[in-house]
Amino acid sequence: MNQVLALLLLCCVMAAPVQAERLKDITSVSGVRSNQLVGYGLVVGLDGTGDGTDFTSQTFRNMLNNFGVAIPADVSPESDNIAAVAIHAELPPFAKPGQTIDVTVSAIGDAKSLRGGSLLMAPLKGADGQVYAIAQGNLVVSGFGAQGNDGSRLSVNVPSVGRIPNGASVERAVPNAFSQGDSLVLNLNNPDFTTARRVAEQINGLLGPDAAQAMDATSIRVRAPRDSSQRVSFLSVLENLSVSPGKEVAKVIINSRTGTIIIGENVRVSPVAITHGGLTVAISETPEVSQPDTPLAGGQTVVTPRTGIQVDEGSGHMFEFNTGTSLRDLVEAVNQVGVAPGDLMAILEALKQAGALRAELVVI
Incomplete structure (x- = not known):
């Protein structure tokens, strides 16, 4: 049994895919907690x-x-x-x-x-x-x-x-079910159906068919030895197995208190046009004095108000997003406008209300 476990561990190290994560970093053993x-x-x-x-x-x-x-x-x-x-x-x-x-x-x-x-x-x-x-x-x-x-x-x-x-x-040890039964359950730290399926497939590819079964988006049941020492060695092999996790759900996180905005990698924007800028209306009153040309003819001096209205559309910018606009396109467009965090929050909320933001908007 020890030779088999050593061989499995060697296969895990040699077959580790690029950009993959160790199983011990993305899962925990059910029942093993503080x-x-x-x-x-x-x-x-x-x-x-x-x-x-x-x-x-x-x-x-x-x-x-x-x-x-x-x-x-x-x-x-x-x-x-x-x-x-x-x-x-x-x-x-x-x-x-x-x-x-x-x-x-x-x-x-x-x-x-x-x-x-x-x-x-x-x-x-x-x-x-x-x-x-x-x-x-x-x-x-x-x-x-x-x-x-x-x-x-x-x-x-x-x-x-x-x-x-x-x-x-x-003074007292907490009992646990780590050594009980003929299987153990691995729970994903971040529930995801794709990751659960990949973990089960990776374990089955290493240990054989039906060795692991994805129960839901969080839990993967794995057949394990009953002997405690063998179970420890078995788990040390599994936790060093490398798995490529599935991509996270598209999210936009907004902290309204600090102005922090986090935009996930998979955020997309539907075709939409956005304008940003203020409309300024300035009204000024300039009184003018009007005197008659012939004062001896009975004319009177009067004050005539003159009103001036100026409209300044400011630095209003309009930019258009096409189908499948990515995170990079969104960030570059917003940076060109030079909006403040508060304005960006308003834009993102408006996009979500318009149904153009293909992501979950979370305000904390």
């Missing part, structure tokens, strides 16, 4: 930048009670050197007990900064309520703040958030 963890704890050792909220005092009291330190009920333990924090981390797939993961610590009260603080032991739970890791350690805070006696304050980055590299130890 899991989010969250927890709550206390950061101590702050230099007067902590918080004095009620839940922080309650958490501090409970911690001291667990260590046998009894605090009278009428005494509220308050300190600016502690802060209540929320902790979150990402548990990678196949993480085993004893391994470490990074954690992010964020203040949930009115703490000014977590710089110099240390997180006390805090459990991290998953969505099922089980504890999967224990976090503890010294925080690394990139932000800092300074405050003067007159109330002025300067803050760089966010000093109320910090990280602890390798700050949590994994």
Whole structure:
């Protein structure tokens, strides 16, 4: 079996087509994913930048009670050197007990900064309520703040958030179905029927007919060995297989807040004529004084208004798109006009309303 897998891997490397992508870059194995963890704890050792909220005092009291330190009920333990924090981390797939993961610590009260603080032991739970890791350690805070006696304050980055590299130890492994059954499913990162068909054809061409079956635009089912070690070797061969993905759907992405416009490669424009430019109408009043030629004959001096109207069509441009106009033609025509991003957005929206833009218009 190992010799067969080695031969298949060699064939994959030698037969890699140009402009193709590795299967591991465009797919993921179904069921193999990370899991989010969250927890709550206390950061101590702050230099007067902590918080004095009620839940922080309650958490501090409970911690001291667990260590046998009894605090009278009428005494509220308050300190600016502690802060209540929320902790979150990402548990990678196949993480085993004893391994470490990074954690992010964020203040949930009115703490000014977590710089110099240390997180006390805090459990991290998953969505099922089980504890999967224990976090503890010294925080690394990139932000800092300074405050003067007159109330002025300067803050760089966010000093109320910090990280602890390798700050949590994994206590429980997440079960997965990677080694179960006689097949595995590959999910495309970007669903596409053409890409799914090509992946199945490439695998079948390598392993034989009916080894892979495209289930839909996202999933491809592949027959796999039942033995765990053989399945790992088998998947290492598949993930290095090169496949040419299908072309993306024609899209035009518009960010109205930043003025960013992204036009996809396959965008086409139907025959249409577009004009761009403003129409300026200037009206001016120039009064004229009219005096009679013979004042002794009883004539009067009058003021006669004279109105002047000027029409300026500006730098109006009209350009025409023929059948099958491509992205390059569209960009060149728009650049010649010299429109601003806002004007280009209006043109693209008008094209879509007119049915001349052969693409999906997405406004974010």
